Amino acid sequence: MSVISDKTSLAKNTLFSLTFIGILFIASNLRAPITAVGPVLHEIAASFNLSGVCTGLLNALPLLIFALASPFAPVLTRRTGIEKALLAALALITVGCLARPFFGVMGLWTGTFLIGLGIAIANVLVVPLIKRDLPDHAARCVGLYAATMAMTAALSSGIAAPLSGLSSATWRVSMGIWVIPAALALMVWMKVCARADGQSGSPAQSTVQGTGSVWKSGVAWHVSMFMALHTMVFYTLIDWYPSMADEHGVSSSAAGLHLFIYQAVAVVANLSTGVFIARLKDQRLLGLICSLTITLGVAGLLMMPDFSVLWLVLAGIGAGMSMVTCLTLFGLRTREHSQAGRLSGKAQCIGYLIGALGPCLAGILHGHTGTWSSTLMFMLLISFFQAYFAWQAGRNRFV
CATH class of the missing domain: 1.20.1250.20 (MFS general substrate transporter like domains)
Known part of the structure; x- marks a missing residue:
């Protein structure tokens, strides 16, 4: 035996x-x-x-x-x-x-x-x-x-x-x-x-099924909006940062290097966040920190663009932490894997649908105002909303 x-x-x-x-x-x-x-x-x-x-x-x-x-x-x-x-x-x-x-x-x-x-x-x-x-x-x-x-x-x-x-x-x-x-x-x-x-x-x-509806759950909406808002800021920066940098005399090759640094820092944040997130009693403080780090990075790009690499490093840290936190919450806020699948489906539907609007709205704002400051102010507002939803999604509850 x-x-x-x-x-x-x-x-x-x-x-x-x-x-x-x-x-x-x-x-x-x-x-x-x-x-x-x-x-x-x-x-x-x-x-x-x-x-x-x-x-x-x-x-x-x-x-x-x-x-x-x-x-x-x-x-x-x-x-x-x-x-x-x-x-x-x-x-x-x-x-x-x-x-x-x-x-x-x-x-x-x-x-x-x-x-x-x-x-x-x-x-x-x-x-x-x-x-x-x-x-x-x-x-x-x-x-x-x-x-x-x-x-x-x-x-x-x-x-x-x-x-x-x-x-x-x-x-x-x-x-x-x-x-x-x-x-x-x-x-x-x-x-x-x-x-x-x-x-x-x-x-x-296994055929065990969760009983809570993710479309009626406040917890699921908080997780979904957390993902949506950080996705919106991330893709807006990826798509439009070279144009923002050009407004301040930064070459396209330098802007490309800055974006590489932004994404590379996010990778490091992915790995480090995955190490300690499960040890936390809940994820409220973590969600708040990663959201405010993005806020600080965007605010820096708006007010002190000459130090854009520093601000992109901060925004990259926040983006990497946010991604891992969101993905981990799909499992932490559900009781078993089939329910986690439904939460993941909803959050990614809402997340990418709203996230895809970011670059479009950024282009419209720039077209109307003729400056990227309006776009950065819009992103700053979005990051504040992200902090609220991240705090709510981080509370130790289930769908």
Whole structure:
């Protein structure tokens, strides 16, 4: 009996280790195929004679898909299980990465749609999977997951333009290369699914369902708005900081370096927050600190733009802390993994829907006022609201 028990325990530990490795492979594909587009967007537009409206839509389409598809990911999970739903998500990303550079304008739009849909599904389901299979190390796993997303996102945006210049294929190289990590993740996750199917008593067989409705829960709305407001500020800075910097005489290359620092600091904050967040009695103070750090960074950009690198470091710390805190709250504010999936679906729907408005509103404000100060004041106001929702979401309660 002892030998059988030891073998069962070893099999479970092997599955959990493989699952963790698979999660990191998934994370490497959840931002990079999207952030690689921006630096070569003008080349893509020139290749297909895209209008300004179409170019803007191509850039915004993934975020819109994240928002609209996220609530339906838990429905897919109930039909197939988390592992197979994530396998389907990786298959969509892989096919999308293959179609986008090699099948003309139809492939560009179809590939972008498939990538966005696959990422939307995986965005929602990874945290519930961690809550179910790795509960004793959930916060650290979420921190590593978020850091991997951020690192590959920064890498893809950094190498897109240089890769484009390597051959006559230009932007197709920058886009096509991401089929490699997608295919690798797909192969690893196929192995996870095979082992999960073959192991009796696997957590994947659990059918326990939470009873609280996330759409009627005040806790769920607080978590969702916390995510939405920090997402709005993050994407607004990513999209418009180079233009803000240009207003103060900063070159485009220097602005690009500043944005890299902003994202790199966020990676460090991802990792450090994941280490200690689970040790806290609740997350109110943490939510307040990360929100006010963003506030201080934005205020600095508004009042003392000459020290923009310092303010971006502060804003990056706040952004990284906010992301890990939000993702961890999906698990901490729910009693079991299926309910965590529904909270994740709602929060990411609201988060990306509102978050996508940030860059649009920033552009409108700048167009009306002719200065970026109005945009920064708007972001400052949003960060104050974020602090309120972060404090409420951090209270130790359940959906």
